[in-house]
Amino acid sequence: MGPARSLRRTNPITIIVGIALCIVILVFLLSPSGADAAASELRKANAASNPLSPPTSPFRKENEKSSNGKRIPPPVVHYYMNNVTTTNSPEANRETVLILTPLARFYQEYWDNLLSLTYPHELITLAFIIPKNRDGNAATAALQEQISKTQKTGPEKKRFASIIIERQDFEPPLASQSEAERHKMENQKARRAAMSKARNSLLFTTLGPSTSWVLWLDSDIIETPHSLIQDLASHDKPIIVPNCFQRYQDPKTKQDKERPYDFNSWQDSETARKLGEGMGNDDILLEGYADMATYRTLMAYLVEDNGDTTQEIPLDGVGGTALLVKAEVHRDGAMFPPFPFYHLIETEGFAKMAKRLGWSATGLPNYKVYHYNE
């Protein structure tokens, strides 16, 4: 009874202060969950009512059949593609990003890097295409395990809007995926043609009507800056490529070092053009092989120690290890040619086709992402 009576006697100002304090505490308690609530509202708002829907949206599982067992026809859905924007501040404009990965092997580091991206995960859709062979099955199993960890039991903030797994409908031309075998020159054309088909299949079945940006990220990219999407998008370029490096340990000095990895981002040269003119229709120009000297300017070698990470250079060919593309470039038809297109194939051919459609490519020589070292 004592404490109750003391309360009765307190000054009204004290009471008002008390209420204000309570409100402040409530605000403090609820504000983080308020932001989460907004994100989860967005997830719910983007959800489709039928499984027949763009794969970039989650969907509600029921509804396939009504209570009397009759099929409920899917609704008529309007998509306003005039409102799909691609700006230099995608986060503020709630622009959706589709991360596309042709998956040959699953690396835990790759997945951890994805999870640590700071771009709001409710705006990110992941899509994978995996070959139907033994390696592919293993990769699928590993991937699915991680997915269920993240999407079902993980913190809501880390969950992605939607995830699509596709199994490829053709066999990869090479049985072995080892680095040495993969890079043999005579194997390159068939390998990259198959790779192009895989990329195109993944792209054109998942793009949907609401994607703003497409980020191509190879499954062996294990380290990127966490703000990769924001950083690349802030340049507001139709096609933009960071420089792909590989960390290694110098066998002699036992020191950690890094070396350029992707040689497909380049500026064209007169020599390469002449080489191309002398070639047959079905021959391709390749980069990084001693018996085909093209004298192109390779972005891999333009890196400066402690250089400006925002420095831009124009490119004629791009690599696909990490590559941010405005969705409208792909929608206009720019794809990865599985055939020699101006003697170029896959990502390099893509840059050329985009150019034919009026879109140019840009490189960031000092902005690095890192490739797995086998």
Place this chain on the structure above:
Amino acid sequence: MLPRHHGSSYSNGKKHDYEEKTYSISPHRSTPPAARKRRQLLIRLGGVLAVLLFGFFVWPGVSILSIFSFGFLSSGEDFQLETVRYYDLSNVQGTARGWEREERILLCAPLRDAESHLRMFFSHLHNFTYPHHLIDLAFLVSDSKDRTLPLLSELLEQLQADEDPKMPYGEISIIEKDFGQKVNQDVESRHGFAAQASRRKLMAQARNWLLSAALRPYHSWVYWRDVDVETAPFTILEDLMRHNKDVIVPNVWRPLPDWLGGEQPYDLNSWQESETALALADTLDEDAVIVEGYAEYATWRPHLAYLRDPYGDPDMEMDIDGVGGVSILAKAKVFRSGVHFPAFSFEKHAETEGFGKMAKRMQFSVVGLPHYTIWHLYEPSVDDIRHMEEMEQERQAREQEEKDRVERMKKIKDQFADPNNQWEKDKTDIQNEAMKEKKAKEDAEAGTEKPAAGPESSAKPETPVGALAEAKVEDVTTVKNKPAA
């Protein structure tokens, strides 16, 4: 227990029973205990209300429940959302009897100012025999100034709400996207030579946007269909599918008015490549686009349209290189591997012809059916309209002439009919006169012998007019001449 009020700071001399009193804004005013309690209750309620209201303004989207549960329950609904999809693309390759394997078709139709054709198109949709729930519809409406969009939504809503469970289709997407179309859509500017290249590139762009937004990993086939097809077999999807080709098109003709020959090949974009055309392509600029059906580019290619035999085998196939876009059935894997409608000059071709070329480049089979025909709507061209106006004028002139002639004949007849009657009258009168004269003479000669002959002679000229015309004319003329002589 000691009363706490002794230690209270309110010691202004006025004695109050603090024990009876709880919180009050003005503790020194003496009020009856019951009224005080009521007021306190009100104030407390007001306080709670204020907190709640404040909460609503700060977190407008959050339900009361989530405030009280501190957000722990708010994510409950998310567990019902499916976020992971798994597809095996080897299950959606497309086979000859897709309807038995429940293979899904994506039907794509690009639309621009197509209001007038929509009802006709929906009658085709109603009639398709391929299971409707296996067909997903995707429309791209761009730069339309008429009521295409509202009418399309209305018709689709009706279609999905149809009583007949076999009628509604699968996923339905209406995509709105404007490309800032500058080229006019009327027949003349659509088919003028100069505008072709840029027009075809814009068309290609629209098709690519539509396909890339609507193609899903569960599609086995993609069917492109123009809305201005007037007549097509209901079984067209199965008919084309049975051939099990990567890309297949029927022959497209159009009906014509009789004066233009009754019918005509319409789609000239389905053709086989020729040496002449390849040589021509080599001479052209990188961005040039070869278009068929124009004198500027004589390609001498065999066209699917011209090979039609109305009594030929409808299953006969012909390998082609360029493809027309009126009605294309293609396996989805063709589009998945990257074949699209080039919006740039690809091997000197754009849009559907470039699509055919690119499919061939990737070793897909591209086939046309010369004797399987669908009919495009006949829209008269400006020339046709001019010609039809001329014909109409001619026809009117002819009619007028005919009318004038009839009128003239009637007039002439009228003019001649009157004198004829007059003639007859005159004739009889004159004859009567003549008779009378004759009689008078006879009377005068015979005196008063035959007075009864009068009525007999007066009836006589009336009866023999027709039979004795010849003789009488002679009579009359002689009679007529008499007075003059």
